[in-house]
Amino acid sequence: xxxxxxxxxxxxxxxxxxxxxxxxxxxxxxxxxxxxxxxxxxxxxxxxxxxxxxxxxxxxxxxxxxxxxxxxxxxxxxxxxxxxxxxxxxxxxxxxxxxxxxxxxxxxxxxxxxxxxxxxxxxxxxxxxxxxxxxxxxxxxxxxxxxxxxxxxxxxxxxxxxxxxxxxxxxxxxxxxxxxxxxxxxxxxxxxxxxxxxxxxxxxxxxxxxxxxxxxxxxxxxxxxxxxxxxxxxxxxxxxxxxxxxxxxxxxxxxxxxxxxxxxxxxxxxxxxxxxxxxxxxxxxxxxxxxxxxxxxxx
Amino acid sequence: xxxxxxxxxxxxxxxxxxxxxxxxxxxxxxxxxxxxxxxxxxxxxxxxxxxxxxxxxxxxxxxxxxxxxxxxxxxxxxxxxxxxxxxxxxxxxxxxxxxxxxxxxxxxxxxxxxxxxxxxxxxxxxxxxxxxxxxxxxxxxxxxxxxxxxxxxxxxxxxxxxxxxxxxxxxxxxxxxxxxxxxxxxxxxxxxxxxxxxxxxxxxxxxxxxxxxxxxxxxxxxxxxxxxxxxxxxxxxxxxxxxxxxxxxxxxxxxxxxxxxxxxxxxxxxxxxxxxxxxxxxxxxxxxxxxxxxxxxxxxxxxxxxxxxxxxxxxxxxxxxxxxx
Numbered sequence: 078x079x080x081x082x083x084x085x086x087x088x089x090x091x092x093x094x095x096x097x098x099x100x101x102x103x104x105x106x107x108x109x110x111x112x113x114x115x116x117x118x119x120x121x122x123x124x125x126x127x128x129x130x131x132x133x134x135x136x137x138x139x140x141x142x143x144x145x146x147x148x149x150x151x152x153x154x155x156x157x158x159x160x161x162x163x164x165x166x167x168x169x170x171x172x173x174x175x176x177x178x179x180x181x182x183x184x185x186x187x188x189x190x191x192x193x194x195x196x197x198x199x200x201x202x203x204x205x206x207x208x209x210x211x212x213x214x215x216x217x218x219x220x221x222x223x224x225x226x227x228x229x230x231x232x233x234x235x236x237x238x239x240x241x242x243x244x245x246x247x248x249x250x251x252x253x254x255x256x257x258x259x260x261x262x263x264x265x266x267x268x269x270x271x272x273x274x275x276x277x278x279x280x281x282x283x284x285x286x287x288x289x290x291x292x293x294x295x296x297x298x299x300x301x302x303x304x305x306x307x308x309x310x311x312x313x314x315x316x317x318x319x320x321x322x323x324x325x326x327x328x329x330x331x332x333x334x335x336x337x338x339x340x341x342x343x344x345x346x347x348x349x350x351x352x353x354x355x356x357x358x359x360x361x362x363x364x365x366x367x368x369x370x371x372x373x374x375x376x
Numbered sequence: 377x378x379x380x381x382x383x384x385x386x387x388x389x390x391x392x393x394x395x396x397x398x399x400x401x402x403x404x405x406x407x408x409x410x411x412x413x414x415x416x417x418x419x420x421x422x423x424x425x426x427x428x429x430x431x432x433x434x435x436x437x438x439x440x441x442x443x444x445x446x447x448x449x450x451x452x453x454x455x456x457x458x459x460x461x462x463x464x465x466x467x468x469x470x471x472x473x474x475x476x477x478x479x480x481x482x483x484x485x486x487x488x489x490x491x492x493x494x495x496x497x498x499x500x501x502x503x504x505x506x507x508x509x510x511x512x513x514x515x516x517x518x519x520x521x522x523x524x525x526x527x528x529x530x531x532x533x534x535x536x537x538x539x540x541x542x543x544x545x546x547x548x549x550x551x552x553x554x555x556x557x558x559x560x561x562x563x564x565x566x567x568x569x570x571x572x573x574x575x576x577x578x579x580x581x582x583x584x585x586x587x588x589x590x591x592x593x594x595x596x597x598x599x600x601x602x603x604x605x606x607x608x609x610x611x612x613x614x615x616x617x618x619x620x621x622x623x624x625x626x627x628x629x630x631x632x633x634x635x636x637x638x639x640x641x642x643x644x645x646x647x648x649x650x651x652x653x654x655x656x657x658x659x660x661x662x663x664x665x666x667x668x669x670x671x672x673x674x675x676x677x678x679x680x681x682x683x684x685x686x687x688x689x690x691x692x693x694x695x696x697x698x699x700x701x
Binding site: 131132133135152153157159160163176179180185227 | 377379380383384474475476477478479480481482483484485486487698699700
């Protein structure tokens with residue numbers, strides 16, 4: 078689809094607000110194509126990272142490159158290749174849906190009015206209603222239709238389903254994944270929900286306390302990590318460098334290790350790890366840079 | 377962009393247009409009647425008022441019948457701030473409070489182009505509406521100005537170039553406050569407060585100092601009624617007198633205590649105050665700006681407010697360009 082190898086590359090990106098650093102030392106390289114999930118608790122810096130990616134903010138340190146272009150050099154061409162759906166899917170509340178589409182047409186180079194109209198018609202959203210009078214789910218759908226009709230090569234969504242009820246959430250993801258399947262667009266979206274990611278995503282970025290603690294292809298990450306269950310030990314000296322997390326029960330110790338599947342030591346039982354447990358383990362890790370450093374390198 | 381700007385700001389533009397239109401038509405109607413009092417034109421009549429009884433009567437009627445409008449007009453010094461702040465405050469603040477800045481600046485229109493179009497369009501509307509209103513008001517005030525001069529606060533502040541400059545200043549303050557506070561209503565309030573503070577301090581403190589005022593000094597005349605001794609201005613009626621009082625024969629200005637002592641002495645002696653002062657060589661003086669400095673002063677004050685507006689707009693441009701919002 079695109080001539081560039083990477084959808085997104087960041088190098089040592091940091092963003093400082095008046096109250097402190099929201100993001101530090103963020104180095105990423107994500108290939109074009111597929112779906113990238115950005116996961117982290119509230120306040121981890123997800124919104125900051127996404128706003129840097131779409132050029133709404135300028136980084137305090139480092140560089141952000143999207144589809145081969147620095148994002149702060151905004152031209153109509155580079156802007157038209159990136160679609161953004163901000164948190165709480167903002168729309169002009171006093172515009173009708175049709176006027177929102179006209180806004181999209183007026184402000185974009187390759188806006189696909191027909192595509193947007195077909196999507197909205199399929200969802201039964203009337204064009205003559207003011208967007209402020211639509212339900213939250215419908216507003217999200219209008220915002221998504223607008224972002225998709227822009228025909229972007231990279232679509233960035235900030236917590237797209239967080240404010241939606243389960244039904245609207247399901248419907249929204251269905252529409253989104255349908256668009257991905259037919260359009261060849263790269264999707265980057267943030268979420269603080271970890272379940273269901275495995276089904277939907279190809280790549281993962283885990284962000285915690287403003288730092289990237291894990292990033293990579295989901296299948297690779299799952300192959301590299303495993304759980305080792307053995308007799309209770311206070312320390313595991315042999316594996317100190319690769320242990321992500323150690324959990325001790327009365328009689329057993331469970332280690333989450335990143336060792337690429339080398340044969341387990343005698344007495345230890347290897348088990349595969351679920352993606353959700355993997356993410357949670359990384360989110361529970363202390364946030365000193367030294368602990369995060371080995372895994373902060375791009376996969 | 378044109379359609380988008382119109383769609384987003386049509387409410388403000390229509391409301392302001394309606395207000396300016398209504399007041400403008402009212403002033404045109406009343407002004408036509410007032411102008412009809414002076415078939416030869418108010419300026420010529422003002423020159424002849426001393427000798428032409430008809431002209432004097434016309435000015436008396438003007439004062440009786442339309443004086444109330446003139447007094448009401450003094451409140452219209454707020455029109456520029458209403459226009460400028462009403463258009464400037466929501467320019468960025470509404471996008472920031474609704475989160476739609478993230479929508480507006482991720483379309484294919486670069487943010488600087490977006491900002492330039494918005495600033496140009498809304499500043500243009502501000503200038504147009506204020507200029508229209510000022511033109512009508514200036515025309516309405518012609519008979520009053522012919523009689524009272526254009527340097528008084530109710531004329532200078534409402535006529536010529538300065539109202540447009542005030543409106544641009546309010547527009548700049550409101551836009552910058554909106555960018556920083558991220559709320560329309562507080563931005564409007566800040567613009568209102570800044571407007572009142574800036575206007576008042578400039579009019580009272582800065583304006584008299586735009587040029588060195590002239591001083592006229594002449595002996596107290598012997599004639600004239602006793603009470604009016606201090607009230608006959610030394611400067612012409614259209615000049616802007618910023619200070620007046622009495623000085624002794626050497627030109628040294630008298631303090632008010634010294635003047636009151638003289639007044640008391642005249643009363644005790646039972647003589648006419650004017651004759652009393654005249655006999656002692658007391659002079660009256662006036663410090664004033666001559667009427668022909670009107671346009672110079674208008675230009676200076678307009679430049680002052682436009683310059684501040686330009687700085688504020690520069691701050692807004694800088695913030696948007698540097699992506700600090």
